[in-house]
Amino acid sequence: MPLTFAEKILAKKAQLPKTVPGQIVEITPDVVLSHDNTAPIYGLFQRMGGVKVYNPDMHAVILDHATPAPSTKHAENHRVIREFVKEQGITNFYDIGKGICHQILVESGLALPGEVILGSDSHTPHAGVMGAFAAGIGRTEMASIWAIGQIWLRVPESMKITVNGTLPIGVTSKDLALYIIGELKADGALYMSVEWHGEAIGALPLSQRATLTNLMAEMGAKNSYISPDQLTFNYLKDRARRDFEAIYPDENARYAVEMEYDAGTIEPMIACPHTVDNVKPLSEVKGTPIDQAFLGTCTNGRLDDLAAAAEVLEGKKIAPGKRMIVIPASEAVYLAALQAGYLETFLKAGAVIESPGCGPCMGNHMGVPAVGEVSISTANRNFRGRMGTKESEVYLASPAVVAASAVAGEIQHPKDI
Amino acid sequence: MANIQGRVWKYGDSINTDVIFPGKFTYTVSDPKEMPQYALEDLDPKFAGGVQPQDVIVGGRNWGCGSSREQAVVCLSEAKVGAIIAKSFARIYYRNCLNNALPAIVCPEAVEAIQNGETININLKEGKIICAAGEFNFPPLPEAVMEIFNAGGLIEYTKKRLEAEE
Numbered sequence: 001m002p003l004t005f006a007e008k009i010l011a012k013k014a015q016l017p018k019t020v021p022g023q024i025v026e027i028t029p030d031v032v033l034s035h036d037n038t039a040p041i042y043g044l045f046q047r048m049g050g051v052k053v054y055n056p057d058m059h060a061v062i063l064d065h066a067t068p069a070p071s072t073k074h075a076e077n078h079r080v081i082r083e084f085v086k087e088q089g090i091t092n093f094y095d096i097g098k099g100i101c102h103q104i105l106v107e108s109g110l111a112l113p114g115e116v117i118l119g120s121d122s123h124t125p126h127a128g129v130m131g132a133f134a135a136g137i138g139r140t141e142m143a144s145i146w147a148i149g150q151i152w153l154r155v156p157e158s159m160k161i162t163v164n165g166t167l168p169i170g171v172t173s174k175d176l177a178l179y180i181i182g183e184l185k186a187d188g189a190l191y192m193s194v195e196w197h198g199e200a201i202g203a204l205p206l207s208q209r210a211t212l213t214n215l216m217a218e219m220g221a222k223n224s225y226i227s228p229d230q231l232t233f234n235y236l237k238d239r240a241r242r243d244f245e246a247i248y249p250d251e252n253a254r255y256a257v258e259m260e261y262d263a264g265t266i267e268p269m270i271a272c273p274h275t276v277d278n279v280k281p282l283s284e285v286k287g288t289p290i291d292q293a294f295l296g297t298c299t300n301g302r303l304d305d306l307a308a309a310a311e312v313l314e315g316k317k318i319a320p321g322k323r324m325i326v327i328p329a330s331e332a333v334y335l336a337a338l339q340a341g342y343l344e345t346f347l348k349a350g351a352v353i354e355s356p357g358c359g360p361c362m363g364n365h366m367g368v369p370a371v372g373e374v375s376i377s378t379a380n381r382n383f384r385g386r387m388g389t390k391e392s393e394v395y396l397a398s399p400a401v402v403a404a405s406a407v408a409g410e411i412q413h414p415k416d417i
Numbered sequence: 418m419a420n421i422q423g424r425v426w427k428y429g430d431s432i433n434t435d436v437i438f439p440g441k442f443t444y445t446v447s448d449p450k451e452m453p454q455y456a457l458e459d460l461d462p463k464f465a466g467g468v469q470p471q472d473v474i475v476g477g478r479n480w481g482c483g484s485s486r487e488q489a490v491v492c493l494s495e496a497k498v499g500a501i502i503a504k505s506f507a508r509i510y511y512r513n514c515l516n517n518a519l520p521a522i523v524c525p526e527a528v529e530a531i532q533n534g535e536t537i538n539i540n541l542k543e544g545k546i547i548c549a550a551g552e553f554n555f556p557p558l559p560e561a562v563m564e565i566f567n568a569g570g571l572i573e574y575t576k577k578r579l580e581a582e583e
Contacts, residue, residue: 024562036444037443047576048572048575048576049579049580050579065443065444066444071445073445074445077444120485122509136485136509137485137509137512138485138513138516139485139487139513140513140516140570140571140572141516143572143575144516144571144574147579148575148578148579154559186482187478187479187482187507190508220479220482220507220508222508275431275433277431362441363440363441364440364441364444381483381484383433383435384435384436384459385435385436385439386435390436390459
């Protein structure tokens with residue numbers, strides 16, 4: 001029987017010949033990811049009677065949500081986590097400033113084809129960019145995996161999204177993802193495994209593919225998968241932490257939903273307040289005044305995102321009275337952007353550059369908006385209150401549009417500044 | 418646990434975890450006992466002060482979408498909310514409910530019929546909701562999950578499994 005990616009990998013992990021959607025399987029994941037929530041998970045682990053974790057090498061612990069610590073309380077949280085990893089012998093630990101957890105999993109060769117990654121973070125599907133089965137889970141079930149090494153998973157239905165053609169110049173995978181989320185809505189892939197197929201996907205660099213798998217969390221997906229190809233294998237060459245075996249969906253696998261899109265028809269898109277599926281073409285939103293522009297996050301804080309913004313900002317200035325915040329997704333991105341001269345461009349344009357991490361994305365620190373202010377951001381969420389106050393609005397867009405809007409002081413297309 | 422009787426707090430579609438439990442508190446409020454006071458803060462400021470044990474939340478499609486933060490479930494389970502009935506749940510939220518032994522019931526017909534503020538009855542064992550508009554049935558939990566639910570949540574379940582291994 002031909003199987004989808006999800007059916008195939010969960011069968012393999014559960015040591016079954018096949019699985020069907022709706023089936024419950026018990027598996028041991030290859031990687032478990034936790035971030036600043038590692039300390040509260042440790043508390044739950046102890047309440048379960050846990051002393052030593054099931055397998056310290058399974059863990060990836062990455063501090064990113066509020067780093068460097070904005071308050072004593074946050075700092076105490078980090079301190080507990082540092083003690084925890086030391087005490088448990090966890091070596092895959094990334095302290096403040098190394099980068100955002102999803103970016104680090106990929107960069108450090110921990111996100112591998114054919115492996116199962118579970119993270120106590122809703123954007124864990126990001127790692128599906130490398131051909132892994134990656135899904136977000138809650139804190140208590142994370143603690144339970146730490147203790148017993150196992151978790152129940154429901155085999156998801158699968159959605160096949162085929163994207164043909166070529167994205168027009170200036171249109172990114174962010175626009176493609178927002179367009180599809182706008183069409184299928186926030187629950188369009190609820191509980192499903194979203195597989196990306198088609199020549200337009202294969203033509204994307206890995207960083208832009210990651211924007212797609214990352215954003216599928218906003219369509220309710222359990223995981224999102226892109227077939228590993230030569231680009232993936234080249235990237236992993238001196239990076240993969242261990243040998244791996246890629247898993248591909250079968251040719252005639254049965255999908256609950258199949259969608260087809262033509263990349264050539266996609267234009268720059270904006271997710272408007274206060275939901276990610278409230279998507280409009282940039283042409284309809286142009287001219288909306290903004291107070292702050294934010295370039296960064298796991299969705300769009302990589303080198304080519306910074307490059308696209310730097311190209312727009314070269315020789316220009318942020319509009320008077322407006323602000324722009326830039327946060328590279330990792331230390332490696334930061335260094336590469338420094339060497340490429342992008343950071344100089346940002347500084348000369350009047351932007352503020354901050355250390356790698358999630359920053360103001362979920363309202364923790366480093367540039368949260370004031371009451372009544374409007375932000376345009378490259379992030380993945382714009383829910384009411386997301387950036388700190390419910391009395392503010394957040395628009396989501398691609399890096400070039402965010403940069404152009406910072407220069408114009410209003411939402412603007414890069415060609416019109 | 419089999420029977421729940423409570424007043425209904427009814428909300429709409431796509432209620433996300435940022436409005437159920439604001440992200441800015443995720444690393445500053447760590448004691449579960451303190452969480453109910455922030456429940457639904459950005460959605461319904463009257464909820465935290467007015468909720469009574471066994472009250473039932475009724476939501477539309479995709480209840481609990483967004484961040485995986487479990488506080489968005491714990492702030493309700495600690496407030497002794499009896500159950501959440503929705504047209505559909507975001508999957509991590511759904512899992513978090515079961516792991517905290519908070520009944521998460523998918524029943525679109527009941528959601529349409531139930532009025533805000535009315536008192537309803539839920540029989541978990543029989544999979545039945547009784548409200549002013551009539552009676553509605555919902556499918557029981559999968560067996561594998563029922564075990565966790567019956568243990569009183571995943572903490573107790575894992576505790577027992579760890580003890581059994583020793």
